[in-house]
Amino acid sequence: MIAAHDLTYGTRDPHGSGTGPDPVRDPWREPMRLALREAALAVPAGDVPVGAVVLGPDGDLLSTGHNEREAVGDPTAHAEVLALRRAAARLGEWRLTGCTLVVTLEPCVMCAGALVQSRVARVVYGAGDEKAGAAGSLWDLVRDRRLNHRPEVVRGVLEAECARQLTEFFRER
Numbered sequence: 524m525i526a527a528h529d530l531t532y533g534t535r536d537p538h539g540s541g542t543g544p545d546p547v548r549d550p551w552r553e554p555m556r557l558a559l560r561e562a563a564l565a566v567p568a569g570d571v572p573v574g575a576v577v578l579g580p581d582g583d584l585l586s587t588g589h590n591e592r593e594a595v596g597d598p599t600a601h602a603e604v605l606a607l608r609r610a611a612a613r614l615g616e617w618r619l620t621g622c623t624l625v626v627t628l629e630p631c632v633m634c635a636g637a638l639v640q641s642r643v644a645r646v647v648y649g650a651g652d653e654k655a656g657a658a659g660s661l662w663d664l665v666r667d668r669r670l671n672h673r674p675e676v677v678r679g680v681l682e683a684e685c686a687r688q689l690t691e692f693f694r695e696r
């Protein structure tokens with residue numbers, strides 16, 4: 524999770540905010556828009572706007588989640604954890620084989636751990652989190668070669684929109 528001060532969003536990936544066609548990121552723009560809408564639902568409770576969706580192997584929407592840490596007083600109620608739990612409940616099993624989690628902010632260590640445990644095939648995120656990100660920024664837990672399951676990572680999808688939503692939230696507080 525991120526601190527209310529000293530924000531550093533973005534990515535060191537020079538291709539993350541390019542203008543031309545981007546075959547790696549373009550397929551995930553629509554689900555990222557869903558995640559952005561989900562993130563906005565966190566704000567009325569005073570939660571940091573982070574939103575996530577889980578897509579099944581065929582790209583169908585399995586679940587959504589937004590940060591509910593303040594709303595329910597639960598330190599583990601991050602968007603990714605909630606979306607993973609709901610996807611597993613919907614599938615009736617904990618293994619999310621072939622699934623993709625799309626989230627507006629780079630996962631923290633806890634969520635990166637949950638993503639590895641869930642066996643998702645892919646993690647897609649928008650804004651990087653240079654202060655706490657565990658999918659390529661501060662750590663790269665999801666792609667640690669010592670783990671036997673390593674999801675593919677796509678970073679920088681709608682990065683500017685995702686970063687702006689977070690920056691505006693903190694500016695208004």
Ligand SMILES: [Zn+2]
Nearest residue numbers: 524601631634
């Ligand atoms: Zn998290």
